[in-house]
Amino acid sequence: MEIRHDNDYDLYFSTVQAAFGRYWPESAGSGVLGAYEKERSLVAFAPDGKPVGTAAAHSFDLTLPGDVLVPAAGVTAVGVLPTHRRQGVLRAMMQEQLADVRARGEFLSVLLCSEAVIYRRFGYGPATYTEQMTVERHRTEFAAPRGAGVETGSIELLRRVDCGELLEEIYDRYRRTQPGALSRPHRWWALGAGHPPTGPEPRYLAVHRDTGGVANGYASYLVTDGTLTVDEVIAVDDAGFTALTQFLLGHDLVKKIEFKHLPPGNPLRWQLADLRAAEPRGTDWLWVRILDVPRALTARGWFTDGSLVLDVTDPFLDQDGRYLLTVRDGKAECTRTDLAPDLSLDVSDLGSVYLGGTLPSVLVRAGHVRAHHGEAAGRADLLFRSDRAPHCVHWF
Numbered sequence: 480m481e482i483r484h485d486n487d488y489d490l491y492f493s494t495v496q497a498a499f500g501r502y503w504p505e506s507a508g509s510g511v512l513g514a515y516e517k518e519r520s521l522v523a524f525a526p527d528g529k530p531v532g533t534a535a536a537h538s539f540d541l542t543l544p545g546d547v548l549v550p551a552a553g554v555t556a557v558g559v560l561p562t563h564r565r566q567g568v569l570r571a572m573m574q575e576q577l578a579d580v581r582a583r584g585e586f587l588s589v590l591l592c593s594e595a596v597i598y599r600r601f602g603y604g605p606a607t608y609t610e611q612m613t614v615e616r617h618r619t620e621f622a623a624p625r626g627a628g629v630e631t632g633s634i635e636l637l638r639r640v641d642c643g644e645l646l647e648e649i650y651d652r653y654r655r656t657q658p659g660a661l662s663r664p665h666r667w668w669a670l671g672a673g674h675p676p677t678g679p680e681p682r683y684l685a686v687h688r689d690t691g692g693v694a695n696g697y698a699s700y701l702v703t704d705g706t707l708t709v710d711e712v713i714a715v716d717d718a719g720f721t722a723l724t725q726f727l728l729g730h731d732l733v734k735k736i737e738f739k740h741l742p743p744g745n746p747l748r749w750q751l752a753d754l755r756a757a758e759p760r761g762t763d764w765l766w767v768r769i770l771d772v773p774r775a776l777t778a779r780g781w782f783t784d785g786s787l788v789l790d791v792t793d794p795f796l797d798q799d800g801r802y803l804l805t806v807r808d809g810k811a812e813c814t815r816t817d818l819a820p821d822l823s824l825d826v827s828d829l830g831s832v833y834l835g836g837t838l839p840s841v842l843v844r845a846g847h848v849r850a851h852h853g854e855a856a857g858r859a860d861l862l863f864r865s866d867r868a869p870h871c872v873h874w875f
C-alpha cells in the first residue's frame with residue numbers, strides 16, 4: 480500500500496465520499512471538506528493503484544488550562560472504502576499521519592470520533608465533554624438572582640447573513656480563555672465550513688453586548704416544529720451566558736428549548752427555579768493524542784504545586800517513558816527519571832486527563848490507570864485539575 484500526501488481536492492473529495500458512502504451537497508471548495516489543507520491530506524492507494532482511504536488534518540490552535548494557546552493537528556475525514564476495511568489501511572494512515580504531525584513540530588493531535596472504539600489504540604483519549612439540555616417552555620422560570628451574574632447589558636437579534644465578522648470576533652475572544660477550545664480560522668467562516676453558526680444554514684443570532692456596548696457573546700438558534708434548537712452559546716463571561724440563556728428560554732410559542740452544546744459545570748440548571756427542569760445529558764467530544772510528553776506537560780498552566788512520577792506506555796509509537804512531573808508556581812518541569820512510579824498509564828489516558836476534564840482517580844477506579852500507592856490518585860486529581868472545565872464546540 481502507498482500513502483501519498485498533498486493530494487488534489489477532487490481525488491481526496493471523491494475518496495472521502497466513497498469511504499462514507501455519501502454524496503454531500505457541498506461542491507468542490509466549500510463546506511468543511513473545502514477547508515482541507517492540501518499538504519495535510521493523505522490518500523492511501525491499494526497495490527492496483529485504486530484510492531481506498533483518506534485521512535486529513537486541519538491546523539488549529541488549542542487552548543490549554545492557564546490560557547495557553549498551542550498548535551494542534553485536527554484530524555478529520557478518516558475513511559476507508561468498505562471493500563478494503565480491516566486490512567490495516569487505517570493503521571498505516573495513522574502511522575503516517577502522526578509522523579507528519581511530529582515532523583511539523585506539533586506535539587498534540589485532536590479529533591472527534593465517529594465511534595468510541597476506534598482511536599484509543601492509536602493513543603487518543605477522550606478529553607472534553609459536552610452537555611445537551613432540554614427544557615420545556617413552561618418550566619423555564621428563573622430563580623431570583625442574588626449574586627454575581629446579574630445582567631445589565633443588551634441583546635440584538637440578527638440573521639446569520641447579517642453578522643459579518645462579528646461572530647468570528649466574539650468566538651475568538653471566547654476561545655482564548657476556554658480550555659479545550661479550538662481556533663476557528665477566518666477561512667472557515669468565509670467558507671461556511673463546519674456546523675452552524677459557521678455554516679450557511681439559516682440561523683438567528685442573539686448577540687449580547689455588555690453595558691459599554693461591546694459585543695461579548697452570541698447564541699445561534701432556529702425554531703422548527705415548536706422546538707427552539709440552540710447550536711451554541713458563546714460568551715466571554717457568566718453575565719453574557721446568563722443573559723443569552725434567559726433570552727432563549729423566554730421565547731414565546733415554543734414547547735421546548737434544546738441546547739445542543741453546553742459546557743459541563745455550566746450554571747444554567749442552578750439558575751432555574753426548578754432544578755429538575757433541565758437534566759443534562761453528556762457525551763465525549765474532543766479526543767487528545769499527546770506526541771511528546773515533556774513538551775505537552777510543560778506547555779499547560781497548573782494550579783497546584785506538587786509532583787508525580789508517571790510511567791507512560793505508548794505502544795503505537797513505541798515510545799514508552801517514565802517522567803518526573805514537578806509543578807511550582809503554575810509552571811511544570813518534566814524530565815525522564817528512574818524513580819519509582821506513582822501512576823502507570825497509557826498515553827491515551829494521559830490525553831484524557833491532560834486538559835483537566837477527566838479525573839485520574841476515575842481512570843484508576845476503572846482499571847485503566849494503575850496507582851502504585853494510596854495517595855497517588857488523589858494527588859493526580861489535584862494536580863491535573865483545570866481552572867475551568869474544558870469544552871470544545873467546534874465541529875470538524
Ligand SMILES: CC(=O)SCCNC(=O)CCNC(=O)[C@H](O)C(C)(C)COP(=O)(O)OP(=O)(O)OC[C@H]1O[C@@H](n2cnc3c(N)ncnc32)[C@H](O)[C@@H]1OP(=O)(O)O
Nearest residue numbers: 555556557558559564565566567568569570590592593596
Ligand atoms: C476523525 C474521524 O474522521 S472519525 C471518522 C472515522 N471514519 C468512519 O467512521 C467511516 C466508516 N469507517 C471506516 O471508514 C473504517 O471502518 C475505519 C476508518 C473506521 C477503519 O478502517 P480500517 O482500515 O478498517 O481499520 P484497520 O484495518 O486499520 O484497523 C485497525 C484496528 O482498528 C480496529 N477497528 C477499525 N475500525 C473499527 C470499528 N469501527 N470498530 C471497532 N474496531 C475497529 C480493527 O479491528 C483493528 O484492530 P487491531 O488493532 O486489534 O488490529
